[in-house]
Every structure is written in C-alpha cells, then in structure tokens.
Amino acid sequence: MELVNLRVKKQIKIAEDQFVLTLNSPSITKVAQAGQFITIKLNKNYDPLLPRPFSIHSVDRETGDFLIYYQVVGKTSKLMAELEPGDEITVLGPLGKGFNLELENSRALLIGGGLGQAPLRFLAEELQKKNNQIYMAIGARDQEGLKNILCFEESCQEINLATQDGSLGKEGLVTELLPQIIRDFNPKIIYTCGPLPMMAKVKELAAQEKIPCQVSLETTMACGIGVCLGCTCESTNSEIYPKVCTHGPVFWAQEVKLDG
Amino acid sequence: MELVNLRVKKQIKIAEDQFVLTLNSPSITKVAQAGQFITIKLNKNYDPLLPRPFSIHSVDRETGDFLIYYQVVGKTSKLMAELEPGDEITVLGPLGKGFNLELENSRALLIGGGLGQAPLRFLAEELQKKNNQIYMAIGARDQEGLKNILCFEESCQEINLATQDGSLGKEGLVTELLPQIIRDFNPKIIYTCGPLPMMAKVKELAAQEKIPCQVSLETTMACGIGVCLGCTCESTNSEIYPKVCTHGPVFWAQEVKLDG
Amino acid sequence: MGKVNLAVDIQGLRLDNPVLTASGTYGFGLEYSQIVEVCKLGAIVTKGLTLEPRKGNPGKRIFETPAGLLNSIGLENPGVESFIKDYLPQVKDLGPKIIANISGNTIEDYIELAERLGNQAGIAALEVNISCPNVKAGGMAFGISPQMAAQVTKAVRKSTTLPVLVKLSPNVTDITEIALAVEEAGADGVSLINTLLGMAIDINSQKPVLGNIVGGFSGPAVKPVALRAVWQVAQKVKIPVIGMGGISTWQDAVEFILAGATAIEVGTANFYNPQAPLEILAGIGNYCQERGVTAITDLIGLAWKER
Amino acid sequence: MGKVNLAVDIQGLRLDNPVLTASGTYGFGLEYSQIVEVCKLGAIVTKGLTLEPRKGNPGKRIFETPAGLLNSIGLENPGVESFIKDYLPQVKDLGPKIIANISGNTIEDYIELAERLGNQAGIAALEVNISCPNVKAGGMAFGISPQMAAQVTKAVRKSTTLPVLVKLSPNVTDITEIALAVEEAGADGVSLINTLLGMAIDINSQKPVLGNIVGGFSGPAVKPVALRAVWQVAQKVKIPVIGMGGISTWQDAVEFILAGATAIEVGTANFYNPQAPLEILAGIGNYCQERGVTAITDLIGLAWKER
Numbered sequence A, B: 001m002e003l004v005n006l007r008v009k010k011q012i013k014i015a016e017d018q019f020v021l022t023l024n025s026p027s028i029t030k031v032a033q034a035g036q037f038i039t040i041k042l043n044k045n046y047d048p049l050l051p052r053p054f055s056i057h058s059v060d061r062e063t064g065d066f067l068i069y070y071q072v073v074g075k076t077s078k079l080m081a082e083l084e085p086g087d088e089i090t091v092l093g094p095l096g097k098g099f100n101l102e103l104e105n106s107r108a109l110l111i112g113g114g115l116g117q118a119p120l121r122f123l124a125e126e127l128q129k130k131n132n133q134i135y136m137a138i139g140a141r142d143q144e145g146l147k148n149i150l151c152f153e154e155s156c157q158e159i160n161l162a163t164q165d166g167s168l169g170k171e172g173l174v175t176e177l178l179p180q181i182i183r184d185f186n187p188k189i190i191y192t193c194g195p196l197p198m199m200a201k202v203k204e205l206a207a208q209e210k211i212p213c214q215v216s217l218e219t220t221m222a223c224g225i226g227v228c229l230g231c232t233c234e235s236t237n238s239e240i241y242p243k244v245c246t247h248g249p250v251f252w253a254q255e256v257k258l259d260g
Numbered sequence C, D: 001m002g003k004v005n006l007a008v009d010i011q012g013l014r015l016d017n018p019v020l021t022a023s024g025t026y027g028f029g030l031e032y033s034q035i036v037e038v039c040k041l042g043a044i045v046t047k048g049l050t051l052e053p054r055k056g057n058p059g060k061r062i063f064e065t066p067a068g069l070l071n072s073i074g075l076e077n078p079g080v081e082s083f084i085k086d087y088l089p090q091v092k093d094l095g096p097k098i099i100a101n102i103s104g105n106t107i108e109d110y111i112e113l114a115e116r117l118g119n120q121a122g123i124a125a126l127e128v129n130i131s132c133p134n135v136k137a138g139g140m141a142f143g144i145s146p147q148m149a150a151q152v153t154k155a156v157r158k159s160t161t162l163p164v165l166v167k168l169s170p171n172v173t174d175i176t177e178i179a180l181a182v183e184e185a186g187a188d189g190v191s192l193i194n195t196l197l198g199m200a201i202d203i204n205s206q207k208p209v210l211g212n213i214v215g216g217f218s219g220p221a222v223k224p225v226a227l228r229a230v231w232q233v234a235q236k237v238k239i240p241v242i243g244m245g246g247i248s249t250w251q252d253a254v255e256f257i258l259a260g261a262t263a264i265e266v267g268t269a270n271f272y273n274p275q276a277p278l279e280i281l282a283g284i285g286n287y288c289q290e291r292g293v294t295a296i297t298d299l300i301g302l303a304w305k306e307r
C-alpha cells in the first residue's frame, strides 16, 4: 500500500460515460492482486471530499501500467472524465483482499454485471496464467454496457452476453444464462461482481451446485484502509460487521449476506 | 443585467498567474459601462461556492466580445486559468455603477495599482471616444505586474510606470509619481483603482489639488445585486453602509472612507 | 401522466407551491425579479424587518467557508414604515404571496410590528425571527429559551389575524422543545433553521474575519444539520414545518419534504444560482410525476410516516 | 531564523508538538503508519474504547455531504481488554504519546475504563468522550448536561492519575457552560468539538441514508462552528483547549490556535489527505518562523488576547 501522486498516461472513452484510464506505477503494479482496488482523489478542494474506490482493471507488470475502467455516475467520476494525459491524481493502493487464485489447470466461471466487469479482466488474466479455462458471462442494461468486452477475448475461452433490452446477446438477465453454462462447462469455481441482486442469484445457484463462489462487494468508503469502520457489510457467521475495504472487497459468497 | 451561460472564446496568458479571458455576449457588451463588473461561477459543485466579481476590462460593441483581465489568487481564479475555448461559465452582469463619463475634450488622469488596472482600459477607451487626453500611471510589485500595459497604448497619451522592486519604470510606489504628473498634466479628473493605501493616497492628493476623483472599490460579495447587504464599505457622509455592488464599485473619493 | 398538485396550505396560508425564498437572501424580491420569473415562487419572505431602520453591523460582513457562508449583516433594513411606504406597493405586485419576516429587541417590538403589518394589504403571513445570531439585543436570545419563544409567539399571535410562522434557531440543545413551546403558544407553523453560529479568523491580521466576530452560518455545508432538525421537529409538532438550510437542488428539497417539511425556503443558493428556486420547483414536480404522486402533500414526512 | 519551539504542555501532558489525530479517524495508528510518518505526530488519540467489545451500528454508516461527512459507526471497538492485550504493545512503539479515548454507558463504566487504562504503560492521557451522537445509552446524554458532564469528569478524575481531557459536544445551546462544569470538576483540558448531529435522506428509497438514521457530522463543512466553539470556550476556561472540527490545512490549524487552542486534532481530513497532519505540522512551524514567533504557545488565543 502506498500513497502517491500519479500522472495520467492515457484516457480512452469506451462508450457513453465509460472510460478506461491508464496510470503508471511499477511499485503498485508489482504487488497488485486481482480483485484489489485503489482510491482516487483528484481535486484539491472539498467537494467532492472523499477519495473514491476503483478496482484495478488490468496490470502490465513489465511497463508498470495499470488500468481503471470506470463509469461516470457522480462528482468524482465526472471530474475523472475530464482528465488528460499529464494531469496528476492522488492514488492510495493497492487496497483490500483480492480473489482467491489457487485454481490451476481447471475451469472458472466469471460473471460480471454492469461495471462489475471491471475487476474481472485482471482476474481472468491471472487465472489464464495458471492454465485455467475461463468462461465469462456478462450482463448489462444495453449494448452500451458491453463496449469493453473485447478486453476479455484473449484470456477467456467463451464469452456469453445478456442485455436487459436485448440489444446485444440474450435478452434478459445474465443469471438466466447460468444454469445452462454451469451444466455445459462444469466450473470448479465461480467469481462474480455486479449488482447485489445479481450476485445473490449467483450465490444461490452456486450453492445449489455446491461450487465455491467468490463475490466482490461495493460500498461507500471513507478511509479505504480499515480505520473509519464505515464500509461494513453483513456477515453470515460472525457477530462483527466485516469491512469491505480490508476484509474484502472479495468474500466467499457464503460468508456475507447479499440482500442489501 | 442578465444571467447567462457563456462559452469561453479565448484565453491568453499575459504573465505569471495573469490571464485575459474573452467572452462574447452582444447584449451584455451593448449596455456595459466602464467600471461595471460581472460575476463568474464556473463550477457546478459547492467549493468554491459563491460567484466572484470581475471588472469588464474592455468591450467590442461590434463583435459583442468583452474581456476579463484577472489574476490567479484563489479557488475560482485557479479554475478560470484552466478554461479553454468552448468551456461554459455562468455570468451575471453587467453589475454596479460605472465611472462618471461626463468629461469631454479635456484631460483625465488614470491611476492603477496591480490588477486595479483591469477596469481602467475600458475607462480609457470610453474617455478617448469623448476626445479626452488620457494620462496613465500604473504601479505594480514588479515587471510581471506590467505585462498588460500595451493595451493602454492606443487610448492613452502617456503611460508612467512604477514598480516596487524597480524592475520596470520608477522604483517605488506609483503615488510618488503623482505630484509631478498632476503639475505637468493638470488633469480635470482623476480615476483610480488598486490597493486601498494607494487609493487613499490618491484621494488625499486629489483633495489637495481640488481635482474631482473617483475610486473603484473591491470587497467580498455574495449576491452582486444588492440583496445580501454583505458588500459594505464606509461612507463619509451617510449613516448607512454603501453597498459596493450597487452603490459602487465606483464612488467619488470623498464619499467613502479608504482606511480599510 | 396527470398534473401534480403542488399547492400547500399552512393553516390558512395557501400557497400555489411549496418553494419560497428565505429571508435576507432575496431582499424584497425586486432585484431578482429582473433575472428570475419570481411570479412562479410559492412565496417571498422579506428581509428581516424591524421597527426602526437599522444600518447593520460594521466591518466585513460575509465570508465564504467550505460549501458555506458566514454572514454578520446585523438585520440592516429600512424599517417597517419605509418598507410599507416605499417597497410594499411594488412588492405586492410581484405575484407571489409576501411573508414579512420580523425581528424585535423586545416583545413590544414584535407586537407593534405584527400590528403594523397585520393590516397591510399584500402581506400574507408573518415569519417571526427569534433566531438571528447577528444582533445583540433580542434576536437569538428569544429563540434559545422555550419560555421566551412562547411569550413572543403568544404576543404576536394576539396582535394579528395573519398566519404566524415562528423561525427557530438550530443553536440549541433540543430544538423540538422550542418548537413544541411555540406550537403550544399558538404558532401556525415553524420555519427552520435559521443560521448556525460560526466564525473564521484571518491568519494574517490574527483577528476574526467578520466585523461582528461571530456570524450566521448557512449554505450547503449546514444541510445535514437542518435536515436533522426538520426530521426531529416534524415528528413532534402538529403544525406545518417550513424547512430550510442549504437547499440548493430539487433533490435537497425532496429530502426536506420527506423529512416532514410542508414547504421549503431557498436561501444562500440564490447567490450562486439565482435560478435555483425555479429549478427546484420544476424538479419537485417531475419527481412527483415520475413516481405517480398526484399531490405534493402526499410526500410530506414519508421518510418516517407509517406506510 | 531560529528554530520554533512547538512543544505544548497540557497540565502535565507534554507533547513535542500540538498536532494530534482525532479519535475514530486513525484507528490505533497502525494502519496509517504504513504510509505516514506517524512518529512525528504530537499524539495519537485512539478509537473510542468501551468496556466490552462493540460491534457498532447496522446498515449504512457513512455518507458524504457537501464538504462534510456523516458517520454512524456507533463506537465499534474491540473493547478495552483486547485493546490492552492485542494492540497496545504495538501501538506504544509507534512513537507518539497515546491518548485513550473512552466511552461508557454509565459512570461506573467510565470509572472502570479509567482504572483499567490508568495503570497501563504507554497511555499518556485519557480523553473522555461524553459526546458521541451515535450510541443510545450514555454517549451524548452526558455531554449535554453540565451536571452529568461534571459527574463523569469527577469520577474519572478520581480514578486515575493520568491527565484527563473531556471531549465536548457542539450540540448544545451553550458549550461554555459544559466546559466550565467539567473544568470545575477537575478536567485537565477540554477537547472540542465532537461531531454535530446531522442526517441525510435517500430520495429513491425515501428513507434515511444511515442505518442509525442520524449521524455525526464532521469535516471542513463544520469548521466555522468548531472554531466558534473553541473561541468561546478558550476565553472562559483556564485549562487548555484542544481544538478540532474540519481542520485540513495548516491555515485551519493556525486559526484554531489563534482562537485559543493549545493543541489541535485532525480527524476527517486523514481520509482525504493522510499527509494532512504532517503538512499541518510543517506549515505551523513555517508560519511561526516567518513571523518571528519562537514558541507556538505564544500564538494561543492571540485573536482575542490583549496585546
């Protein structure tokens, strides 16, 4: 974990209100694990006030580049969209606990919903290195939400798509694809990141099929490093409220409640 | 007075931390008077919160262009310095009471200190149209503060300079030049805008010589249109506190106290 | 989609819509009428009026803080007589109902103001300011004691037939106690919050920034405190609550209505966005329409009411 | 230019410099020690400790407001025994003095906490939190009544030889009254302010944003209120005042010292600028040096002291 000012290296517009930012930090890139995140603070004034968390989308350990895939939803992301190469932002990271990467020579199913795709690219790239076959299922509201899927082509064996409006892939929710995929592909582990109802459904299906499942949670954060105790979720087996920033953002699905 | 969103037409860096912004609004330009100001709000968030007042530096009634000459001193001006052609800002104006422009075929002395130069260009241009001879005296901390003086060349007959560090013009305060200038030039009216101690000295000299004198004041403003009652100065002859935004910013020197 | 009924009724004070402009931030409405369609406002609350003209506080009067504003105007106003003679004739033609905000040093002052304004055509209600932090005598002193707040309310209540709103200070341990006291004393509604007490120091001169040392603190910064106050008071009193404090957007306004406000006032926001009140009005209407809410009154207090 | 003496003495609590980190915003100092030179801090105030472990409040706990932060953590902490056993051994090696912030439901709780912590090597002082707005029993209730505040103070005072700081709530009509009561009861210093009471409502769900409905409000937004409180209290009490509330820059810190604070705590600012405490420390030193001030103590209260 380090606190650094980084210059923007590149910014690409992927779709309406979606961007991929390239930053460079050999030291962060070196230690970053799939599923970890950084926080970004880019304005010196007090509105917005707090840094915002973003998953590490991908790393290039040779160049030290790493990517952030983000959507414009509010104050900070709006400012991020205006960043140009050379602009300086303050980054804290890498933070949190990443995905379990013990799987080797096996089969993993990755399920992303909306911007929940963001951490899955890094995950897929790491899983591929360990000689796994990767099956990807991505859901989005419409085809605008699927403009970044090419990034999964190299690492994944198959990519299944669903949109709520049917503009690309199957019409409906991505979770509707899952029973079939699980039957055909027989994954040894499932990873998912996206809206809570989607992850809840994935958790349910995985439990039915007795497949280990990891979920990556989102929540409002203040400190990002475990001191403010603000970023809680609910545990299924412990009295204390786990902190998404340090105990997560990745949890085993059965460890946490996903009913919002 | 109108409230409009205007696009930046041009922005020129004049010197370290000094810029001239070109905006276009035929309707504002048409009615604007020398000495009036506008307020600018350019961020949608709450820090900085209030619009900031800036003098109208010059107008081009044919194109509708008008200029703002400003210095970077804090939050809003820092954001202004980042403006690029096409960016939108919210402008309220023209506001306030401008300089007295009754003088014709006569001689006016204009004294600017620091960014107090800003409103004097518009004033000089208006006075010139009425066939007056204009004598200009400008003081600044150093030569960086005199980088915009070329703008006075067309309208003024003579420009006298002083810098506190002696890097350009006479070393010392601009007010030290005045007794000589007043003797040689015999102005019928004096206008001044700049730091309070400077204007206080000008007021004193003008009173000694019995020359009518106008000062343009600066103060913190909230509304700019006379409703918040926050932008007061002290009157010499009235119980009430005059409002710089509506009763000013230009006052006859003997109307107001200039001791801070 | 049908039209949304935005009208609200504050114990007889009927307003076409719940968006008002706050005292001291809108003058008497004349200035903003040059750039804003003020006729669309639910009501205009006047700058605080006193019996005699007041020249206000000396020295620096306003200072910006992070997302907030400090002011120490000190109730500068032309006095009630000049208001009636020189301003009211124009002001009452602006369109919206006019609510006169009044301030006194003594209970007698309040009574006289109420009597004087009560029989003026064009005044729709009184907002009794017992919470101004910027004046020495009276002002906030009345607003921090339930007994004194009740006394002022009772006195004004007896002196006029107009609806009487009492404006409360947030600078108290328990604002509901004061609200209950003025309700009991006959107030038709409570307006809250007036400004918090704040200050700033100039590190160059090493003296307080404001001429009056402390000032009233308003703007987006105070919104969480204001909303909490409205939430607390609205659950305790039966009379309508008029909410304010940092309201800048329609989303802010909806928060206050859900917390229990029957109407809202826009104050400091006028300074950085003169169109704020009308944008808020439009936004509230859309919000209702999108959710199939046919009357704004159905939203009031929904954040705590049993559904 | 000579070196500036930044040391301050709070009735026997000697600190190398006046820059502390505020309770609940710095954990026990261990996390930030990975990215900040925490050894340079004047002191670290621990997360609020209670007798038993607390799991804190359910639901959403933090929410950003304009230039501010709402929190409803609810004093989650491992309990005093676990603190002493599992954390203190590491914490006391960080370098700065450690001030234990304590919270109880009853006076007996405070006494037991004071006794338990009072004989631990590595604890330099106690900061008695009688102002937490996020817990039901105790907490702020003690902080809004001069009598109860005095009782807690007296009890803690008797139970330990450590310097006792009492942390005051701004959610009161007159904070100086509480400050005088705890001074009288034997406090060695007062820390102010704890958080204001605020809230936010989610206009989509139409329910309060925070699980606990209301929350503690902190950050730059509250600075004007905090500074005013320090200004008022410092002129009334003789014991040192530790100022906090929105301090983010050295300029802010200097304002608090000029207002009468002997030391300052940095809270919410750690979240958006973990280097803030050290930048403040450096900035204060420069400010003194540029003005020829040789000891920071010469600045305390200069905004109101006769010169």
Ligand SMILES: Cc1cc2nc3c(=O)[nH]c(=O)nc-3n(C[C@H](O)[C@H](O)[C@H](O)COP(=O)(O)OP(=O)(O)OC[C@H]3O[C@@H](n4cnc5c(N)ncnc54)[C@H](O)[C@@H]3O)c2cc1C
Binding pocket: A037, A048, A052, A053, A054, A055, A056, A068, A069, A070, A071, A072, A073, A074, A075, A076, A077, A078, A115, A118, A119, A217, A218, A219, A220, A221, A249, D200, D201, D202, D203, D204
């Ligand atoms: C571990 C982690 C990893 C993440 N990774 C990514 C990632 O890779 N890419 C990505 O795009 N995002 C990611 N996120 C989400 C990201 O952090 C948020 O999108 C970001 O914080 C938004 O900040 P903002 O300032 O742009 O929006 P804000 O201004 O903070 O607004 C955020 C959202 O809240 C809403 N909101 C604000 N105020 C209110 C209110 N009063 N009532 C109701 N709603 C309100 C806004 O409308 C908006 O939708 C991640 C989050 C976490 C916790």
Ligand SMILES: Cc1cc2nc3c(=O)[nH]c(=O)nc-3n(C[C@H](O)[C@H](O)[C@H](O)COP(=O)(O)OP(=O)(O)OC[C@H]3O[C@@H](n4cnc5c(N)ncnc54)[C@H](O)[C@@H]3O)c2cc1C
Binding pocket: B037, B048, B052, B053, B054, B055, B056, B068, B069, B070, B071, B072, B073, B074, B075, B076, B077, B078, B115, B118, B119, B217, B218, B219, B220, B221, B249, C200, C201, C202, C203, C204
């Ligand atoms: C009628 C009028 C006309 C004007 N015309 C011009 C013009 O043409 N050109 C021009 O450049 N300027 C002009 N000004 C001045 C201009 O309005 C200010 O420079 C501007 O408001 C600064 O805004 P800002 O947000 O950049 O700085 P801010 O962030 O508001 O800071 C302003 C200044 O105050 C200081 N300050 C802020 N907080 C504190 C504190 N706590 N203690 C002590 N000092 C503090 C800052 O350091 C800075 O120097 C005019 C002013 C008026 C009233």
Ligand SMILES: Cc1cc2nc3c(=O)[nH]c(=O)nc-3n(C[C@H](O)[C@H](O)[C@H](O)COP(=O)(O)O)c2cc1C
Binding pocket: B228, B229, B230, C022, C023, C024, C025, C047, C048, C049, C069, C071, C073, C075, C101, C129, C132, C167, C193, C194, C195, C216, C217, C218, C219, C220, C222, C244, C245, C246, C247, C265, C266, C267, C268, C269
């Ligand atoms: C410059 C200024 C002047 C004010 N004058 C008055 C006044 O005369 N009477 C009054 O009751 N409130 C006065 N107020 C308080 C406002 O009406 C309002 O209660 C407060 O500012 C909170 O709302 P806001 O945050 O939307 O501004 C004034 C506020 C400001 C900023």
Ligand SMILES: Cc1cc2nc3c(=O)[nH]c(=O)nc-3n(C[C@H](O)[C@H](O)[C@H](O)COP(=O)(O)O)c2cc1C
Binding pocket: A228, A230, D022, D023, D024, D025, D047, D048, D049, D069, D071, D073, D075, D101, D129, D132, D167, D193, D194, D195, D216, D217, D218, D219, D220, D222, D244, D245, D246, D247, D265, D266, D267, D268, D269
């Ligand atoms: C997340 C959070 C947790 C806090 N927890 C405590 C606490 O346990 N005990 C306490 O006395 N104060 C607590 N506080 C209050 C701070 O110590 C401080 O008094 C307040 O936040 C004002 O300072 P600031 O604006 O610099 O944050 C907490 C504040 C925050 C933001």
Ligand code: FES
Binding pocket: A220, A221, A222, A223, A224, A225, A226, A227, A228, A229, A230, A231, A243, A244, A245, A246
């Ligand atoms: S964000 Fe502070 S503990 Fe997780």
Ligand code: FES
Binding pocket: B220, B221, B222, B223, B224, B225, B226, B227, B228, B229, B230, B231, B243, B244, B245, B246
């Ligand atoms: S700035 Fe509001 S009255 Fe002048």
